[in-house]
Amino acid sequence: MINIVVKLDAENLSTPEKIGEMAKRLIEEKKFGRNVVAVVPTTDLLNGNVQQLTYSLSDTPSERELDVLNSMNAHLASSLLSIAIQKRGFRAVSLAGWQLGIQTTGKVNGNARIEEINGDVIIEHFKKGAIVVVAGGQGVDENNNITLLGNGGVDTTAVAIAASINASRVEIYTDRDGVYTADPEIVTKARKLKDITYDEMLELAYLGSKIVHPRAVELAKKFEMPIVVRSSTENVRGTLIKGEIEMEKNLIVRGVAYETDIIRFTVGYESFENSSLSNLFNTLAMHNVNVDIIVQAVIDEVKPTISFSIEKEGLAKAVKVLEDNKESLGFSFANFEVGLAKVSIVGSGMVSNPGVAARMFDRLRKENILVKMVSTSEIKVSVVVPQDDMVRAANALHDEFNLADELV
Amino acid sequence: MINIVVKLDAENLSTPEKIGEMAKRLIEEKKFGRNVVAVVPTTDLLNGNVQQLTYSLSDTPSERELDVLNSMNAHLASSLLSIAIQKRGFRAVSLAGWQLGIQTTGKVNGNARIEEINGDVIIEHFKKGAIVVVAGGQGVDENNNITLLGNGGVDTTAVAIAASINASRVEIYTDRDGVYTADPEIVTKARKLKDITYDEMLELAYLGSKIVHPRAVELAKKFEMPIVVRSSTENVRGTLIKGEIEMEKNLIVRGVAYETDIIRFTVGYESFENSSLSNLFNTLAMHNVNVDIIVQAVIDEVKPTISFSIEKEGLAKAVKVLEDNKESLGFSFANFEVGLAKVSIVGSGMVSNPGVAARMFDRLRKENILVKMVSTSEIKVSVVVPQDDMVRAANALHDEFNLADELV
Numbered sequence: 121m122i123n124i125v126v127k128l129d130a131e132n133l134s135t136p137e138k139i140g141e142m143a144k145r146l147i148e149e150k151k152f153g154r155n156v157v158a159v160v161p162t163t164d165l166l167n168g169n170v171q172q173l174t175y176s177l178s179d180t181p182s183e184r185e186l187d188v189l190n191s192m193n194a195h196l197a198s199s200l201l202s203i204a205i206q207k208r209g210f211r212a213v214s215l216a217g218w219q220l221g222i223q224t225t226g227k228v229n230g231n232a233r234i235e236e237i238n239g240d241v242i243i244e245h246f247k248k249g250a251i252v253v254v255a256g257g258q259g260v261d262e263n264n265n266i267t268l269l270g271n272g273g274v275d276t277t278a279v280a281i282a283a284s285i286n287a288s289r290v291e292i293y294t295d296r297d298g299v300y301t302a303d304p305e306i307v308t309k310a311r312k313l314k315d316i317t318y319d320e321m322l323e324l325a326y327l328g329s330k331i332v333h334p335r336a337v338e339l340a341k342k343f344e345m346p347i348v349v350r351s352s353t354e355n356v357r358g359t360l361i362k363g364e365i366e367m368e369k370n371l372i373v374r375g376v377a378y379e380t381d382i383i384r385f386t387v388g389y390e391s392f393e394n395s396s397l398s399n400l401f402n403t404l405a406m407h408n409v410n411v412d413i414i415v416q417a418v419i420d421e422v423k424p425t426i427s428f429s430i431e432k433e434g435l436a437k438a439v440k441v442l443e444d445n446k447e448s449l450g451f452s453f454a455n456f457e458v459g460l461a462k463v464s465i466v467g468s469g470m471v472s473n474p475g476v477a478a479r480m481f482d483r484l485r486k487e488n489i490l491v492k493m494v495s496t497s498e499i500k501v502s503v504v505v506p507q508d509d510m511v512r513a514a515n516a517l518h519d520e521f522n523l524a525d526e527l528v
Numbered sequence: 529m530i531n532i533v534v535k536l537d538a539e540n541l542s543t544p545e546k547i548g549e550m551a552k553r554l555i556e557e558k559k560f561g562r563n564v565v566a567v568v569p570t571t572d573l574l575n576g577n578v579q580q581l582t583y584s585l586s587d588t589p590s591e592r593e594l595d596v597l598n599s600m601n602a603h604l605a606s607s608l609l610s611i612a613i614q615k616r617g618f619r620a621v622s623l624a625g626w627q628l629g630i631q632t633t634g635k636v637n638g639n640a641r642i643e644e645i646n647g648d649v650i651i652e653h654f655k656k657g658a659i660v661v662v663a664g665g666q667g668v669d670e671n672n673n674i675t676l677l678g679n680g681g682v683d684t685t686a687v688a689i690a691a692s693i694n695a696s697r698v699e700i701y702t703d704r705d706g707v708y709t710a711d712p713e714i715v716t717k718a719r720k721l722k723d724i725t726y727d728e729m730l731e732l733a734y735l736g737s738k739i740v741h742p743r744a745v746e747l748a749k750k751f752e753m754p755i756v757v758r759s760s761t762e763n764v765r766g767t768l769i770k771g772e773i774e775m776e777k778n779l780i781v782r783g784v785a786y787e788t789d790i791i792r793f794t795v796g797y798e799s800f801e802n803s804s805l806s807n808l809f810n811t812l813a814m815h816n817v818n819v820d821i822i823v824q825a826v827i828d829e830v831k832p833t834i835s836f837s838i839e840k841e842g843l844a845k846a847v848k849v850l851e852d853n854k855e856s857l858g859f860s861f862a863n864f865e866v867g868l869a870k871v872s873i874v875g876s877g878m879v880s881n882p883g884v885a886a887r888m889f890d891r892l893r894k895e896n897i898l899v900k901m902v903s904t905s906e907i908k909v910s911v912v913v914p915q916d917d918m919v920r921a922a923n924a925l926h927d928e929f930n931l932a933d934e935l936v
Contacts, residue, residue, distance in 0.1 A: 136581060136584040136585050139585060140585065165581065166574055166577055166578070166581075169574055169577065170574070170604070173544060173573065173574075173608055174608065174611060176544040177544050177547060177548065177608055177611045177612045177615060178611050178612065178614065178615035180615075181611040181614070181615075182610075182611065182614050184621065185607045185610050185611050185614070185622060188603070188607045188622055189604065189607050189608075192600050192603065192604060195596070195600065196578070196597065196600060199593045199596045199597050200581055200582065200585055200597075202590075202593050203582060203585045203586050203589040203590065203593050204585045204586065206586065206589070206590050206593070207585060207586035207588075207589075213592065214593060214596055218626060218672075219672045219673075241672070244671075263652075264626075264627045264649070265627075266627075
């Protein structure tokens with residue numbers, strides 16, 4: 121009997137009716153002869169009520185108690201889903217993070233990290249024939265305080281559990297039916313991929329694809345755990361994320377990603393001696409400003425500038441950090457530009473195919489799209505362009521690299 | 529620094545405002561230089577919503593998942609109360625049963641029993657200056673399943689914690705301001721007791737007083753842990769429950785208790801040989817009919833009868849059990865009488881004062897109150913009387929034993 125881990129979508133647990141439908145779907149998997157673990161995210165069920173109670177008591181509740189309160193929601197949903205499964209004549213059991221022995225660190229940048237997980241607990245429930253329903257995204261630290269895994273924590277829980285019980289795969293149920301060559305909402309010819317490598321998926325994830333969190337993809341890569349991204353409502357084939365893809369001979373670019381609301385900061389110095397990349401970016405990091413692309417331009421020998429991009433949310437903070445630290449950072453001017461977007465192409469074939477970036481820039485020039493910043497890695501090229509040109513850029517690149525072709 | 533454990537009342541945690549008031553009161557205790565543990569019961573906060581969600585999924589949710597869902601409410605309340613304390617500038621930390629290492633049995637008659645508790649967790653939080661807020665009435669079994677302690681579980685949690693941290697006392701916050709010689713609502717001259725022994729309190733508790741659950745009193749007696757019953761809203765002296773009471777020379781009866789809606793069954797046999805107490809009461813127990821008073825009357829040598837009393841809730845079940853088992857139990861007729869009540873007098877002085885029961889019967893006879901059944905123990909006498917006479921009986925007995933006098 122094979123073990124599978126299914127990560128559920130919050131939307132599919134938002135009403136008793138939907139919980140009932142999800143119970144049926146998990147029972148179908150069980151009937152196929154599979155041992156099933158379902159990993160449940162935080163849902164909207166009663167979440168608003170808890171938030172309201174909490175903030176009526178204090179504007180600044182402690183992080184420890186917020187974690188306690190937030191952890192209850194997924195636990196509640198896991199118990200309700202178990203009841204819905206039992207109602208249909210199958211065994212089910214809900215488990216909170218602590219019941220699974222999910223040991224974590226304390227908070228690191230607001231998120232706890234999984235250190236250990238005890239798969240035996242699940243195996244024992246499998247032996248009794250139960251579908252195991254786990255509250256995702258939570259664990260306990262060394263002092264038995266409840267901890268939350270933060271962004272991507274539910275995906276990560278699913279992969280970590282799969283590794284601990286030697287599952288044959290993790291299935292991510294989502295409102296998409298797989299991973300696409302580009303966002304179908306903006307690139308009309310976008311096509312669903314049959315498979316994609318961990319590295320490509322990682323780039324796509326970091327570049328704004330919301331389907332699987334990069335933390336989970338990284339963990340899956342480490343344990344060589346296959347991930348299937350599939351629809352939570354329709355029973356259609358999804359996209360397989362795995363280590364290597366056969367038949368990738370002719371494939372250079374595998375997908376186009378985009379991110380809106382990028383802001384470009386430019387900081388200028390009077391002389392090269394005053395400028396210090398490490399000073400600047402350490403100060404920004406200390407104040408939790410997340411910097412993405414960095415470009416150092418030495419316009420002439422005496423007046424260097426440094427440009428970097430951030431997301432919209434960080435704007436006010438970045439401005440304040442630069443103002444507060446103007447003296448110690450030693451720059452002579454700083455400004456920022458809004459109304460930008462990032463468009464990226466991703467593909468592990470790039471490594472052995474020089475000229476991909478050039479082909480990208482060439483196409484964008486033909487489309488009269490101005491490239492404001494560039495960033496490259498082994499398997500992706502990102503450009504920052506005016507946001508008004510973003511959709512046109514994504515479609516053009518999708519076309520340029522023949523992503524609509526069935527071969528890809 | 530002394531340690532105290534306070535058991536809170538659900539009513540005082542039913543709104544954010546009341547939670548805030550309770551936080552203030554606990555902070556007052558802390559300011560007095562005491563280490564404080566607050567034990568929180570299940571409240572109405574969101575309880576209705578959870579129940580509604582649960583039963584919209586299944587009419588018969590499994591007991592395991594019901595325990596999971598029900599345990600969340602006290603945990604929620606403990607976290608919210610912690611936040612309200614923090615808001616006022618004091619440290620506080622919420623703990624669920626499992627975080628305290630409250631190890632329990634599995635269910636025995638629907639309730640789990642505490643086997644072990646780890647006081648060190650609380651002591652560590654005391655060292656950091658925190659008020660510890662515990663979700664009462666819950667623990668975990670040997671497989672880390674959440675268990676509920678059932679009726680009286682919150683009181684019992686408070687006493688068990690007090691024993692584990694060597695507390696100087698347990699305070700039970702309630703809507704009464706102490707233990708009374710009788711229910712002030714029916715006995716006009718009822719008076720608050722300064723103190724009462726564990727044994728007397730046990731009898732009162734078993735006889736229907738709802739203030740402290742007998743399970744908790746029994747545990748307190750075992751560990752010689754003083755309990756103070758006091759008002760949750762007013763800062764007035766309550767009643768101390770302890771091992772022995774000084775100055776009890778002249779005290780015979782300490783309180784009057786009552787219970788309404790008692791039903792008396794009478795079962796008649798053709799011959800003494802056919803009648804079997806053990807057969808009858810084993811059969812009733814097997815079907816979970818709780819029998820209270822039992823009277824065996826041998827009216828003449830050949831036609832014995834057995835009478836027993838039960839609470840109203842058990843009527844339908846008792847009738848069915850007798851019908852279903854008429855043949856094997858061998859009785860010739862069975863009937864029942866409704867509209868009865870039980871009135872009891874309690875006092876550890878009775879042991880060494882013969883004639884108390886006689887004095888009770890005498891007074892009831894003078895009041896023209898018919899006694900239908902009698903049951904005695906070392907420190908109490910109970911009589912079953914017509915319910916219409918109950919209030920009169922309670923007042924008469926309160927008067928007969930001078931319970932209104934200050935000396936008592």
